[in-house]
Amino acid sequence: MQADSIDANALRSGALTRTLSRFVASTQWRDLPAAVRNEAKRSLVNYFAVALAAAHDPTLDKAVTVYGRFRADDSATLIGRSERTDMLNAAALNAMSANVYDFDDTHIPTIIHPTAPVAAALFALAESHAISGEGLLLAFVLGVEVECRIGNAVSPEHYQRGWHITSTCGVFGAAAAVAKARGLDEQAIVWALGNASVQTGGLVETLGTMSKSISVGNAARNGLLAALLAEDGFSGPDAPLEGERGFLRVAATKPAWHALTRELGHEWELLKNTYKPYPCGVVLNPVIDACLDLRRDARWSFDDIEQIELTGHPLLRERTDRPGVRTGRESQVSAQHAVAVVLSRGKAGLEEFSDAAVADPSLRALAGRLRFIDDASWPVESAQVAIVLRSGERIEHRVHAARGSLAAPLANVELADKLHQLAAYGRSRVDAQALSDRLWKFETEHDAAAVMRVARARGLD
Amino acid sequence: MQADSIDANALRSGALTRTLSRFVASTQWRDLPAAVRNEAKRSLVNYFAVALAAAHDPTLDKAVTVYGRFRADDSATLIGRSERTDMLNAAALNAMSANVYDFDDTHIPTIIHPTAPVAAALFALAESHAISGEGLLLAFVLGVEVECRIGNAVSPEHYQRGWHITSTCGVFGAAAAVAKARGLDEQAIVWALGNASVQTGGLVETLGTMSKSISVGNAARNGLLAALLAEDGFSGPDAPLEGERGFLRVAATKPAWHALTRELGHEWELLKNTYKPYPCGVVLNPVIDACLDLRRDARWSFDDIEQIELTGHPLLRERTDRPGVRTGRESQVSAQHAVAVVLSRGKAGLEEFSDAAVADPSLRALAGRLRFIDDASWPVESAQVAIVLRSGERIEHRVHAARGSLAAPLANVELADKLHQLAAYGRSRVDAQALSDRLWKFETEHDAAAVMRVARARGLD
Structure with a gap:
């Protein structure tokens, strides 16, 4: 669908949401270019690095305590910690730790930190529902694609106005990723996006305070929940993104409609992802x-x-x-x-x-x-x-081009170093080498959740 | 604080949030006019009526199933149903059932349905933490006050643009109410509002679909969580409402700042609440x-x-x-x-x-x-x-003035009739007479949770 063909009827009928959902439903591992597959693994190495660094940050300690009072079971791992929790709480808390220092990845066009909400939801799911490494990587790529395309469509106004775009768009990414991992069909993915569209909180005003972490956690948790609800037939509107009162119109005065679907399957948002060498702006x-x-x-x-x-x-x-x-x-x-x-x-x-x-x-x-x-x-x-x-x-x-920019991306070995250093910083006694080794060949992993068994704090099995 | 005295410094420093929080912290039962106390009870009678009607609606059946997979314990009641669940899930699911038919109350200036998010959070809390009927009514009044004043400050633009105002403002109401019920001090209430400010999702686009109920449920659940986090020292920004990137500025182009605090303690938003005689627009x-x-x-x-x-x-x-x-x-x-x-x-x-x-x-x-x-x-x-x-x-x-309007409000006996009729409609085998009797003298109740024991489906004790 090209920009000039997007008319009012297409918006009302939900044609864009449907196109995105069909893309998520139909895309297979073989459709992903090698560079995209590789970037997915790089994003995950960086994800575990930053999550390990913050595993025992005071924000996490408090959140683990309060959220832990409402845990249904112990099916899921908290990265770098010894406690266990349920799937929804793990999605929230691991997304929090991956983002709390703002040391996670950055999607350049939007400044979304794309991985925390999507990866945290997928790994939490994987500990209860068998997914292969390949399957998780595919779902991850598609989740980030949806998340960042929605971000592109509302940028730069959305963030400038004060919405914390990682939180507000992350929930869609988590929903799309989990929907893919669960094998939902096109209609159910439309519902998952609708169920996500009502859960888009997050304010720039809260940066530098603990409150910020709540919405990043919610993006993962609620995106996961949105997809699980859709899987059970919990239905939503036809046009949650582009409808007259849909997310794009509340999020931006003049949404860039075409950003949702233009060059879908040809341009990949994950290739615009970057990793910080330093924990700074x-x-x-x-x-x-x-x-x-x-x-x-x-x-x-x-x-x-x-x-x-x-x-x-x-x-x-x-x-x-x-x-x-x-x-x-x-x-x-x-x-x-x-x-x-x-x-x-x-x-x-x-x-x-x-x-x-x-x-x-x-x-x-x-x-x-x-x-x-x-x-x-x-x-x-x-x-x-x-x-x-x-x-x-x-x-x-x-x-001329800073390390970590798109022009001078961190090498794989630098990302692995970051993982080692941040694991040590977080004092979580995780075998960073074993974790790194598994992630670099993650597409061969039979059980994606095996990585989480390495990522939990040792000495408590 | 008057409108003309609100300057940029006051907004930056969070003076409005602090004034609201101090009001919540300091207001006592004796400060509530009799008409306000009475309206609180009328709102609760209407709340249980509409929640009982929808107790077995397909939306609720599905939500209870999926949310039920993630319940930590059975401490809380689902109105009109036999299942039990934990505090956070009960807050979400009871708010959903109270609102799913849009047959709940309406705050005239904003069209917020004020009671569902606030009451659902408070009663869920009350089943684990002892609160008297009087204490719950006081917290309810203050929660509705905060919720509707924030709504006033962003109306009419906020809803017209597409935000589901019951959801986006309800989370503040639930947070303030629970903060009061837990006896939090002024600073912790500021934090509770900050923790709520990042959880303001909900879209008009989803009206008429199941998705809508998610955000109404979230308003109750997440407001409750926001206050519990604040109680544990999970801190937020100074000016979550009025800050440069705070909720009011993202929610409306020209917020009516004075609506937050003008005539606080003298004008009561609950007195602008109305109850529908018919399940219609x-x-x-x-x-x-x-x-x-x-x-x-x-x-x-x-x-x-x-x-x-x-x-x-x-x-x-x-x-x-x-x-x-x-x-x-x-x-x-x-x-x-x-x-x-x-x-x-x-x-x-x-x-x-x-x-x-x-x-x-x-x-x-x-x-x-x-x-x-x-x-x-x-x-x-x-x-x-x-x-x-x-x-x-x-x-x-x-x-000249429709039944249920502010000019011709439903009489108490009509609200009691509504409770009887909707309890029968929902086929939940609840003793509507006993429930009604307790609610009309709710301020004398030693244990607010006693009402929930009457409101659960009978035959399963």
């Missing part, structure tokens, strides 16, 4: 790259620094000029902190953006020495850092 | 009243009717000119069906707006004989029905 990535490179230069030491000049797109300054941050979370979007901590320590992991790191007085002292130089001709994935020493010497490093 | 109420009055006239019989003239506000025609309806649900907004069935049978209950009633050929034959006469000077709660007989005789009846 993405505009800081090239700055951190440059600082890490500067650290490898032997000509200077931290105490020699007289001034630092940061050159980049004005967005860099607008988003990250924050000299007086007080919490680890704030430091993730502070150029002053990022530059100081990376030049000082030569690392940019979660520890470098913690409350403890922020409290380091030597890092705070550097903040006043940093100067932004705007240059609107630079792309946002590039930046230059120059240090001017007390001696007057100037050393600069320019990064 | 409210604009049909005066038409049905007129037809019932005409039936009492002995001068004509159904087969004598040559023509019917319906005079009223143009909205009556716009909303209800539907001659060819095919389902009971559609018939609830069809003037042709309503006039025919009421003139023919002299009743206007759920059976008269069922699939079976719609299929009656003698009723369908009358549709072509109905003519609308618009008169924009008439208020929507009035209408005139004139029948012209084959003899040429004309008999008309005009209704």
Whole structure:
């Protein structure tokens, strides 16, 4: 269906929802290009990495306690933890831990974090209903496709207005993925999307607070529930997305209808997915790259620094000029902190953006020495850092495409490293190597849930 | 806080959310005017009536089956049914049954159905945590106050755009009510509202489908969960309602900020609540009243009717000119069906707006004989029905204020009748008299949950 053929009748009748649903119902593993299959596995390696990092974060501890009072059984694993819970709770809690640090993946056109809601729902399902690795990967790819196409159709207005797009679109992705994994037909997938369409909460206002995690968890949990309801014949409207009072029209003033179905099966949203090398706002990535490179230069030491000049797109300054941050979370979007901590320590992991790191007085002292130089001709994935020493010497490093951008994606080995490092950070005693090994050949796995048995905290079998 | 004193700083700092939360935390039973206490009980009588009617509706049967797979325990009652479930599921499922026929109450300024989300959450809580009748009524009043004030602040744009306002605002009402019932302090109530603010799904597009019930259930369930999380210290933003990316700004282009707090404690939203005498769109109420009055006239019989003239506000025609309806649900907004069935049978209950009633050929034959006469000077709660007989005789009846409107509210005895009739309709073998007796003196009840023991299906103790 092309943009110019979308008329009012097609919208009213639900032609777009039906096309998407038919695509989900009919697409097979053999239809997925090799690059898409590969990206799915990369997304999952990154998913387990970030979920393991946050497994014992205070937000998760509290949520596991309260949600745990309402668990029907112990069929499902909490990544990196020893408690067990039921399918719906596991979907919610694992999506929360994968997203709580905003260190998960980013779909570039929408800034949706696509994997957390979809993968958490699918793995929770897999622990009760047999799915192969191949089957889960296929369902995952299709869930992300639906989630991100809906996101494309309401972007950029939807997020700018204040909707937390990972939550609001994630529920559709989880519903479509679970519907595929359960083998639902076209009509039931339309219902699953309808059942998802009434569960689209999430606000940007809550970023940086525990509340945010509720809606990310809901996206996974409620998408899963939406599909299970549809499987039992719980029916919805014909046009939950494009109808007169459907999701797209409440989510955006002028939805891009064609984004839902254009080049379906030819363009894959998962190929626009990226993975963060550092737990920071993405505009800081090239700055951190440059600082890490500067650290490898032997000509200077931290105490020699007289001034630092940061050159980049004005967005860099607008988003990250924050000299007086007080919490680890704030430091993730502070150029002053990022530059100081990376030049000082030569690392940019979660520890470098913690409350403890922020409290380091030597890092705070550097903040006043940093100067932004705007240059609107630079792309946002590039930046230059120059240090001017007390001696007057100037050393600069320019990064053209930040690590982790679409132009310079993290290598598989870097993603595996991230998994190792974050598993260690999260202190969950999971065998990161075994987990990584299984994920890289996940399409050969007979039972997708086997991965979850590796991902739970050890020593409690 | 007055409208003109609400500046940008107050919005950013969360002054409105804090004022509302303080009001919820500090208001006591003695602060409630007698009329408000009374209206709370009337709302609950109506709540149990409509929930009993739908207890075995197919939507509920399916939801009880699927949700029942994920129940942690059997601590809570499903109104009119024999199964038991856990607190969160009971909140969801009882809110669904109270709302599924749209026969529940209506807050006039917003068309929110206020009671279903709030009462369902509170009674589910009460079955696990001791609350008195007085305590539940107080929490209910405050929950409805928060729910409807938020609704006022985003109306009419929010619903017109396509958001199902009962769902999107109901979650705040349930959160505030449960927070009060649990005795949370001002700060924790701010958090509860923040935890609710990320769970505001629901679409008008889904009206008439099963999907709609999911979001009404979620409003109760997730509001309850939001408060329980806050009680455990799960924290949210300072300004979930009025912040730059908070609920009011995503929900409406120009929120009416002052609606949140103006005359708080002096004007009570519950006093703007109404109860439907008929299971139809409210604009049909005066038409049905007129037809019932005409039936009492002995001068004509159904087969004598040559023509019917319906005079009223143009909205009556716009909303209800539907001659060819095919389902009971559609018939609830069809003037042709309503006039025919009421003139023919002299009743206007759920059976008269069922699939079976719609299929009656003698009723369908009358549709072509109905003519609308618009008169924009008439208020929507009035209408005139004139029948012209084959003899040429004309008999008309005009209704100035429909039964169930704010100007002609249902009497307590009529609400009790509704409870009896709908309990019978739902075939749930509940002692409607005992239930009604308890509710009318609910403030004297030591244990609010005692009512739920009466409201469950009998014969299974």
